[in-house]
Amino acid sequence: MPEVHIPIGPQHPALKEPVNFKVVVDGEKIVSLDLDISYNHRGIEKAAEKRDFIKVVPLLARVCGICSHSHTTTFVKGIEEAMKIEIPERAQYIRTIIAELERMHSHLLWLGVAAHEIGFNTLFMWTWRDRETIQDMLEEMTGNRVVYGINEVGGVRRDLTPSQIQAAFNHLLKLEDRFSKYGEMVKSDQNLQIRFRGVGKFTREEALKYGTVGPTARASGVDYDIRRDEPYLAYAEVPWKVITDTHGDVWGRTLVRLGEMHESLKIVRYCLENLPAGPISVPVPKTAPPSEILSRYEAPRGELVHFIRTNNTDKVERLDIRTPTMANWTSVAVSLVNQNIADIPVIVAAIDPCLSCTSRITVLNGRGGKAGVMTWDDLRKRGCGKNNKGRSVS
Amino acid sequence: MNALLLAFYILVFPGFLFLILYSFFLEYLDRKIAARMQHRVGPPFVQPFADFIKTLAKEVIDPKGVDRKALDAAPLIAMAAVMTAYLYVPIIGRSPLAFQGDLVVVLYLLTLPTIILFVVGWLSRNIFATMGGVRAVTQMFIYEVPFFLALITPAMMAGSWSISDIVTWQQQNMWFAVLQPIGFIIALIGLQAKLERTPFDIPEAETEIVAGPWTELTGRRLALMHLTIDMAMVTGCALVAAVFLGGPLTPWVITPGWLAVIVGFLLFLAKTLFILLILATIKVATGRIRIDQLNDIGWKYLASAALIQIGIVLMMNYLWVGA
Numbered sequence: 148m149p150e151v152h153i154p155i156g157p158q159h160p161a162l163k164e165p166v167n168f169k170v171v172v173d174g175e176k177i178v179s180l181d182l183d184i185s186y187n188h189r190g191i192e193k194a195a196e197k198r199d200f201i202k203v204v205p206l207l208a209r210v211c212g213i214c215s216h217s218h219t220t221t222f223v224k225g226i227e228e229a230m231k232i233e234i235p236e237r238a239q240y241i242r243t244i245i246a247e248l249e250r251m252h253s254h255l256l257w258l259g260v261a262a263h264e265i266g267f268n269t270l271f272m273w274t275w276r277d278r279e280t281i282q283d284m285l286e287e288m289t290g291n292r293v294v295y296g297i298n299e300v301g302g303v304r305r306d307l308t309p310s311q312i313q314a315a316f317n318h319l320l321k322l323e324d325r326f327s328k329y330g331e332m333v334k335s336d337q338n339l340q341i342r343f344r345g346v347g348k349f350t351r352e353e354a355l356k357y358g359t360v361g362p363t364a365r366a367s368g369v370d371y372d373i374r375r376d377e378p379y380l381a382y383a384e385v386p387w388k389v390i391t392d393t394h395g396d397v398w399g400r401t402l403v404r405l406g407e408m409h410e411s412l413k414i415v416r417y418c419l420e421n422l423p424a425g426p427i428s429v430p431v432p433k434t435a436p437p438s439e440i441l442s443r444y445e446a447p448r449g450e451l452v453h454f455i456r457t458n459n460t461d462k463v464e465r466l467d468i469r470t471p472t473m474a475n476w477t478s479v480a481v482s483l484v485n486q487n488i489a490d491i492p493v494i495v496a497a498i499d500p501c502l503s504c505t506s507r508i509t510v511l512n513g514r515g516g517k518a519g520v521m522t523w524d525d526l527r528k529r530g531c532g533k534n535n536k537g538r539s540v541s
Numbered sequence: 542m543n544a545l546l547l548a549f550y551i552l553v554f555p556g557f558l559f560l561i562l563y564s565f566f567l568e569y570l571d572r573k574i575a576a577r578m579q580h581r582v583g584p585p586f587v588q589p590f591a592d593f594i595k596t597l598a599k600e601v602i603d604p605k606g607v608d609r610k611a612l613d614a615a616p617l618i619a620m621a622a623v624m625t626a627y628l629y630v631p632i633i634g635r636s637p638l639a640f641q642g643d644l645v646v647v648l649y650l651l652t653l654p655t656i657i658l659f660v661v662g663w664l665s666r667n668i669f670a671t672m673g674g675v676r677a678v679t680q681m682f683i684y685e686v687p688f689f690l691a692l693i694t695p696a697m698m699a700g701s702w703s704i705s706d707i708v709t710w711q712q713q714n715m716w717f718a719v720l721q722p723i724g725f726i727i728a729l730i731g732l733q734a735k736l737e738r739t740p741f742d743i744p745e746a747e748t749e750i751v752a753g754p755w756t757e758l759t760g761r762r763l764a765l766m767h768l769t770i771d772m773a774m775v776t777g778c779a780l781v782a783a784v785f786l787g788g789p790l791t792p793w794v795i796t797p798g799w800l801a802v803i804v805g806f807l808l809f810l811a812k813t814l815f816i817l818l819i820l821a822t823i824k825v826a827t828g829r830i831r832i833d834q835l836n837d838i839g840w841k842y843l844a845s846a847a848l849i850q851i852g853i854v855l856m857m858n859y860l861w862v863g864a
Binding site for chain 1: 579668747834
């Protein structure tokens with residue numbers, strides 16, 4: 148059979164967000180592939196420069212639906228560092244609780260999606276059902292199911308009441324039971340094993356070479372987790388361990404995520420039990436002194452980096468967001484070559500891609516080939532077009 | 542059987558009209574069972590029928606450069622094949638059209654939908670459809686052999702190539718599911734693969750190749766092809782029920798003729814629903830396997846097991862006839 152070009156994306160049932168793989172296959176084997184991202188650039192970094200520190204937090208919560216807490220925490224953490232303020236212990240703990248709940252529901256979601264990619268819809272339906280429990284918890288604590296809106300510069304916006312904590316303990320008991328059950332199910336299911344083992348493999352060296360982060364890297368034996376290596380929030384005080392695995396394939400990534408779900412649950416329980424008393428926020432200055440901050444955070448998908456430059460105003464001069472999916476793309480593209488075409492969905496899903504966060508544009512001058520910077524007005528003109536000139540964008 | 546009654550048998554009950562209604566019902570039940578197992582609500586009772594009417598009314602879209610007539614004809618040919626196959630399967634008693642060799646005819650006709658799917662995939666001029674078609678045919682070569690072997694072993698033991706005769710033999714002796722459990726299991730797996738249900742939905746793997754050969758089917762083509770597969774499910778269940786579970790006949794003679802028909806029909810319903818329950822459970826409990834893995838499983842284990850079953854049957858035949 149001659150080589151066949153298969154376009155996977157930008158619209159394809161396996162993809163929930165637009166990305167394009169131009170795959171060249173020989174029979175069922177992948178010979179080479181070309182990756183095309185950035186179908187949905189939203190200009191968030193630019194928009195962030197136009198908003199003050201209070202307004203930019205809700206914007207950043209919308210970078211990604213699943214990691215809404217990750218992005219805001221990374222940002223407020225960086226700004227607090229720039230302002231040189233310490234937020235109260237209780238706020239740190241509440242942020243940690245929300246962060247770990249977010250990790251749990253993200254990993255449950257991932258397990259469902261991975262099962263769906265190999266056509267195992269029962270596991271998909273079950274994990275998503277139990278994910279509801281976590282979203283209920285988040286709703287009880289923060290008032291919202293997806294975009295929690297609990298972070299602000301200087302602390303958190305809502306306190307936990309004793310009854311909320313009690314309700315959370317009850318939910319955690321149920322979740323613990325379900326997590327163990329999924330662990331058993333996944334480990335004993337032959338079908339998952341033959342589809343996950345040895346698929347999309349890359350070694351520790353490759354993971355390091357291509358800058359892989361998060362559970363994807365830890366599954367290849369890279370013992371690296373920002374929560375331990377550069378502790379923030381309450382992670383330094385909570386007893387927990389980094390989960391690693393040496394399989395390096397989709398199976399390993401599954402095991403790492405299953406383990407992390409258990410660890411997250413322990414962290415949440417510890418934080419709820421040892422929640423320090425005191426205020427939940429401190430007053431903060433309106434402006435931040437000139438500084439450059441690299442704020443790092445272990446999001447469910449891996450290391451999330453916000454580069455923040457402040458310039459003595461109430462706005463950031465530059466915000467650069469490096470999402471974990473961005474870091475993981477290259478390793479996926481490499482590990483797909485020589486794999487079976489039937490394994491594309493599951494290998495791509497194994498890094499838990501979050502595409503909307505990864506869209507980037509570089510404007511190239513057609514003749515000179517020079518990269519440049521677009522102003523906010525240029526971006527608006529490009530996005531809204533001529534006809535929408537009057538539309539207000541604030 | 543007089544001509545009028547035969548026409549009624551073929552066209553209304555238990556012929557085509559019943560086949561269409563029952564295939565809607567089985568699809569509903571299949572989806573409902575799967576949904577309840579997956580902790581979902583599932584579709585309402587008339588959903589398969591509503592889907593059918595809706596897709597039937599939708600616009601038919603011809604992809605560029607496609608042979609329209611061939612694409613129109615393909616679902617009809619598949620449908621005709623499955624409906625014909627159904628007539629030879631005992632539903633309320635022995636099939637009035639039974640003849641020596643109808644088992645082979647039924648197996649042959651049930652293979653046609655897969656071949657048609659391949660043709661549709663090839664005609665569609667779409668990369669996903671083509672790949673799905675190639676996969677469908679590859680998969681067919683893997684499961685058909687053990688499936689045929691499994692269904693032929695009862696014929697060897699009953700000494701007849703007619704499904705109705707095989708049912709009659711079981712009436713006098715014992716179910717083939719008891720006598721040939723290996724063959725029964727292979728037949729169920731083969732049926733699952735024939736109907737392209739998980740874990741054998743490789744040709745239409747949604748997350749890999751969109752909908753496989755179905756990708757470019759629209760409007761009435763899609764509706765008819767879908768109905769065909771539902772009918773193939775009824776026929777397949779009825780075939781396995783007849784060959785392995787004694788079909789509609791009871792070991793006792795039931796005196797009034799009409800009562801025997803009713804009992805036979807109820808037995809048919811019970812047995813097909815039982816087989817559907819097994820198929821639905823397999824569907825829910827598994828994920829899709831890869832085509833190379835299916836190749837391994839099919840030729841290494843299923844085909845060998847079917848051959849072993851044939852060996853056992855030959856030995857049993859020899860011993861029984863010898864005694």
